[in-house]
Amino acid sequence: MGSEERSNQKNECVSLSLMREDVPETETICVFGTGDMGRSLGLRLMQAGYGVIFGSRRPQNCQILPSGAQVLSHAEAAQRSHLVFIAVQREHYEFLVPLANQLKGKVLVDLSNNLMKNQYPEANAEYLQSLVPGADVVKGFNTLSAWALQNGPSDANRQVYLCGDRTEAKQEVKAVATKLGFSGLDQGSLSVSRKLEDFPLQLFPLWRLPLRIALGLTASLFFYLLIREVLFSYITEGKDISFRIMVSLANKVCPIVALTMLALCYLPGVFAAFLQLYRGTKYRCFPDWLDRWMLCRKQLGLLSLGFAFLHVLYTLIIPIRYYVRFSLSERTVSQIRENRTNVFDTSLAWHSDSYLAFGIIGFGLYVLLGITSLPSVSDALSWKEFSFVQSKLGHLTLLLCTIHTYLYGGSRFLRSYMYKWYTPPGYMLCLVLPTVVILLKLLLITPCVDRTITRIRQGWERGVDQKNAKEITPLML
């Protein structure tokens, strides 16, 4: 180590040198670029105990750097570390060409991202490698924001993806990531870097599938109900009831989509449990499609809550609708004219009130589920509390909303006029999936099945135990 470096290290603040006790003095890392990313990375590296040397175009003019860090020219800084983070936008990479000699044999970490896909013909990291062929380029850390780097890892961004052509170089970068509290995941050679660069450009990746499902269900149900209700009336009775599209039809589509999506939230969990039962172990990966489905359950649930909320709003405005007010007064007037009176039907009152009560309690629990899925709330819950709310209350919500729908339908399914053009009414369609999920879940919580699944989740494996049992029996004899 040169005398200049030693004297510089003396200047570093006491707290940093204390934190750096467990790190060998030689572990100095160079960061090119003193912008947002460079500064945040530098600060985090220093907090983790590394010495940081910034390489800048104007080393004299950098005032807002983390205290204790040195700033040198690029050429000087490059000579002081084996590892160089390039925190500079790709369009300026050409400044590295004259530094090719100093960077020979070094590991260069490319942090860069682009503004859009296919912005450049080749990936930034590959471009960097072509400019400095004597160095080993590793792509990584680009999925983190400067803010995330400064504040350290959270559950959402604990993983840092890396790729590069030389294993030793990747291991070096991975070790730094580990020290910063992240876990580095090797994704392969440098040719994967375009994929890593595209990653932060994805908008709401976990919302895509649930949004597609919601849109698909809404569109197909809308047309189904349009044909069944509006078109049927028009063609068979010559009646134009197209005004119903605005509220009546919407208030049929919303609850159907809501209940179907709520069932879709709990279906993958049931599939997973049956798969584990069938395989007799929890140590085998789920198929890709099931993994992806499980990952977007929260989004499915929140979208479903949105549709349920719309259903509530549409239902609340029923009494102020012109059509409803008109029909009511019309009926009353004709009753008076014909001098007819209706007898109060207690069983009908019970039926209608229970249908509404199940809906209200179901919706209340639905909202509770939505609230507890917010990160700020779920962070305040223990794992046990969270799983109680999301699993037990979640299934109860599904059950209550399904009962609400069964009560809505009542005995109507027995009447032939409900099957217009031989098609079942919408409420019947939406009962299929929730009923299947509830029945399968009931099967899973029967004591004998539940016992097996609990054992599997505690690490018991069917084949392994049988083998052990065979080995143990003769010894015990």
Ligand SMILES: NC(=O)C1=CN([C@@H]2O[C@H](COP(=O)(O)OP(=O)(O)OC[C@H]3O[C@@H](n4cnc5c(N)ncnc54)[C@H](OP(=O)(O)O)[C@@H]3O)[C@@H](O)[C@H]2O)C=CC1
């Ligand atoms: N900001 C963020 O949250 C994230 C940024 N990144 C990536 O990190 C890199 C840096 O981003 P960020 O810090 O935000 O960018 P900034 O624009 O804030 O800073 C870039 C730094 O590059 C240096 N620089 C600018 N022009 C040139 C040039 N012509 N030649 C040499 N060096 C130059 C400057 O440092 P100096 O004046 O000291 O030379 C400047 O401060 C980018 O590639 C970006 O894609 C990746 C993930 C997140």
Ligand SMILES: [Cu+2]
């Ligand atoms: Cu309802």
